[in-house]
Amino acid sequence: MKALEINDLHKIYRSGFKALNGVFLDVQEGDFFGLLGPNGAGKTTTIGIITSLITKSRGQVEVFGIDIDRDFPAAKKLIGVVPQEYNFSIFEKVLDIVTQQAGYYGLSRDVARKNAEKYLRKLGLWDKRYTAARELSGGMKRRLMIARGLVHEPRLLILDEPTAGVDVELRRGMWDFLLELSRQGRTIILTTHYLEEAEQLCDRIAIINHGKIIENTGKKDLLRQLDRETFVLECANSVDHVESVDGIEFKKLDETTLEVTKTKACSINSIFSYLESKDIVIESMRNKTNRLEELFMELVER
Amino acid sequence: MKQHLISLYSIIRKELIRIFRIWIQTLVPPVITLTLYFIIFGSFIGSQLKNIGDYSYMSFIAPGLIMMSVITNSYANTVSSFFSAKFQRNIEELLVSPTPNWVIVLGYVCGGMARGISVGFLVSLVSLIFVRLPIHNLPVAVLFVFLTSFVFSLAGMINGIFAKKFDDISIVPTFVITPLTYLGGVFYSISLLPHFWQTVSRANPIVYMINGFRYGFLGTSDINVWVGLTMLIFFSVALFSANLILLKKGVGTRS
Ligand SMILES: Nc1ncnc2c1ncn2[C@@H]1O[C@H](COP(=O)(O)OP(=O)(O)OP(=O)(O)O)[C@@H](O)[C@H]1O
Ligand SMILES: [Mg+2]
Numbered sequence: 340m341k342a343l344e345i346n347d348l349h350k351i352y353r354s355g356f357k358a359l360n361g362v363f364l365d366v367q368e369g370d371f372f373g374l375l376g377p378n379g380a381g382k383t384t385t386i387g388i389i390t391s392l393i394t395k396s397r398g399q400v401e402v403f404g405i406d407i408d409r410d411f412p413a414a415k416k417l418i419g420v421v422p423q424e425y426n427f428s429i430f431e432k433v434l435d436i437v438t439q440q441a442g443y444y445g446l447s448r449d450v451a452r453k454n455a456e457k458y459l460r461k462l463g464l465w466d467k468r469y470t471a472a473r474e475l476s477g478g479m480k481r482r483l484m485i486a487r488g489l490v491h492e493p494r495l496l497i498l499d500e501p502t503a504g505v506d507v508e509l510r511r512g513m514w515d516f517l518l519e520l521s522r523q524g525r526t527i528i529l530t531t532h533y534l535e536e537a538e539q540l541c542d543r544i545a546i547i548n549h550g551k552i553i554e555n556t557g558k559k560d561l562l563r564q565l566d567r568e569t570f571v572l573e574c575a576n577s578v579d580h581v582e583s584v585d586g587i588e589f590k591k592l593d594e595t596t597l598e599v600t601k602t603k604a605c606s607i608n609s610i611f612s613y614l615e616s617k618d619i620v621i622e623s624m625r626n627k628t629n630r631l632e633e634l635f636m637e638l639v640e641r
Numbered sequence: 642m643k644q645h646l647i648s649l650y651s652i653i654r655k656e657l658i659r660i661f662r663i664w665i666q667t668l669v670p671p672v673i674t675l676t677l678y679f680i681i682f683g684s685f686i687g688s689q690l691k692n693i694g695d696y697s698y699m700s701f702i703a704p705g706l707i708m709m710s711v712i713t714n715s716y717a718n719t720v721s722s723f724f725s726a727k728f729q730r731n732i733e734e735l736l737v738s739p740t741p742n743w744v745i746v747l748g749y750v751c752g753g754m755a756r757g758i759s760v761g762f763l764v765s766l767v768s769l770i771f772v773r774l775p776i777h778n779l780p781v782a783v784l785f786v787f788l789t790s791f792v793f794s795l796a797g798m799i800n801g802i803f804a805k806k807f808d809d810i811s812i813v814p815t816f817v818i819t820p821l822t823y824l825g826g827v828f829y830s831i832s833l834l835p836h837f838w839q840t841v842s843r844a845n846p847i848v849y850m851i852n853g854f855r856y857g858f859l860g861t862s863d864i865n866v867w868v869g870l871t872m873l874i875f876f877s878v879a880l881f882s883a884n885l886i887l888l889k890k891g892v893g894t895r896s
Binding site: 352353387390391392393394411412413415416418420422424425426427428429430431435436439440441442443444445446447448487 | 643644645647648650651652654655658659662725726729730733734735736737738739740741891895896
């Protein structure tokens with residue numbers, strides 16, 4: 340079953356700005372789906388339309404087969420959303436914010452309290468339940484919004500840059516948490532600027548730019564498209580300019596550091612043997628950038 | 642339906658928590674202001690004035706002052722609560738949920754009524770220090786207070802929907818509601834006015850609300866109580882519908 344189906348979605352803001360120019364998107368139930376794109380690409384606009392905060396200009400959106408034009412309330416019940424920007428009252432207490440949200444979805448007070456406790460505990464906020472939201476740190480505020488988005492147990496969870504401004508350790512914790520949700524069969528859509536994040540979490544990835552989906556495949560397929568890979572080599576001694584050869588390009592970064600870009604056809608062995616022939620000893624080697632990032636740049640700049 | 646009741650209850654609970662969290666701003670100031678009115682207009686000046694009809698000036702203005710506090714506080718609560726929810730964007734919590742618009746309106750309006758009527762009640766208690774009001778027809782008084790509070794909560798909500806900045810929430814109270822209330826026969830009987838001004842006053846809806854409420858206590862009214870009631874019901878329906886239309890169109894709430 341499709342958790343989300345978007346057909347030919349357009350959005351023209353009142354200012355006249357065309358934010359979406361015909362978005363098509365399919366998300367299967369159970370997918371962990373990444374929606375990537377540069378600033379201003381239309382990610383938040385798309386999510387806004389799915390969650391009714393933004394009205395669409397044209398097009399069709401179905402959530403688990405329910406057309407939002409036909410029965411938006413029924414569709415909304417199945418969706419939980421974690422927005423990009425803080426949107427809770429900073430004066431309200433953590434527990435109130437979460438249980439009250441459950442109430443808006445019609446959950447009885449008992450169930451609301453139970454779910455709120457479950458998710459606040461999982462997200463490490465239970466001790467802060469009587470704290471006013473304004474006294475939380477940035478990372479805690481993000482987690483509060485995640486707990487709030489889950490409290491009615493939605494089948495589809497949409498997260499708009501949930502790890503923005505969250506430190507590395509906490510981010511990993513959040514990843515584990517999201518992967519656990521995904522394993523339990525929940526469909527997750529996530530936008531992020533951290534490409535490493537999409538690579539770690541998502542099994543399907545779509546790339547949006549200028550209000551259009553420019554790529555939509557499985558992560559593996561996407562990576563397979565990537566023809567070139569770049570490594571950074573630390574050498575034991577200082578090196579001179581290294582001549583590029585067929586399929587392998589060298590660039591000197593500093594006295595002892597080389598950057599090498601190879602096409603897929605070339606093996607890494609051939610790099611090593613070539614350098615060996617030049618008497619260059621390699622101490623260590625690392626991937627230059629996230630591979631997805633390279634692909635991303637290629638696609639966006641096309 | 643049960644689901645809608647839970648949503649409604651959640652909104653009302655949130656509104657009540659808000660009112661009591663900032664009680665220094667919501668409940669105390671109106672009581673202080675109205676106490677001053679009682680002291681100055683009722684005791685100091687009122688004692689120098691002759692009766693209006695069969696009643697002392699103090700007992701004449703008491704119902705009007707209570708009603709005035711109900712009007713301002715009902716309006717102030719919905720306009721500031723709804724605008725603040727827009728400003729902090731927590732209105733999105735409701736918008737993304739399946740809560741229907743009529744429940745949203747009703748929830749906020751119940752919050753406005755809770756504050757309007759609580760303040761009205763506190764002010765009534767204060768008035769007891771100064772005057773012993775007779776009770777002519779309690780159901781009429783209660784009905785007028787509820788409907789008036791309902792109407793002004795609805796009006797405040799419309800203001801909150803349109804408001805884009807903080808200044809926008811005080812324009813209508815300052816330039817429309819306060820003048821209409823002061824000219825609405827709180828401090829005088831409109832039957833004492835020259836004929837022309839009596840006619841003009843009859844175009845002011847607040848005249849009907851204050852007089853209807855006063856009738857409940859004193860049994861006297863400048864206007865026909867039934868006309869007042871009909872008017873309140875008309876405004877209730879019209880403003881509730883206006884709120885529904887605005888929310889449905891997404892004015893001020895959805896981009
Ligand atoms: N209310 C609005 N009125 C007019 N234009 C808007 C409005 N909201 C967004 N836009 C424009 O629409 C485009 C898409 O914005 P959107 O927020 O969807 O981008 P995004 O992909 O979420 O970007 P980011 O990664 O920075 O969050 C941007 O150019 C933005 O300036
Ligand atoms: Mg965004």
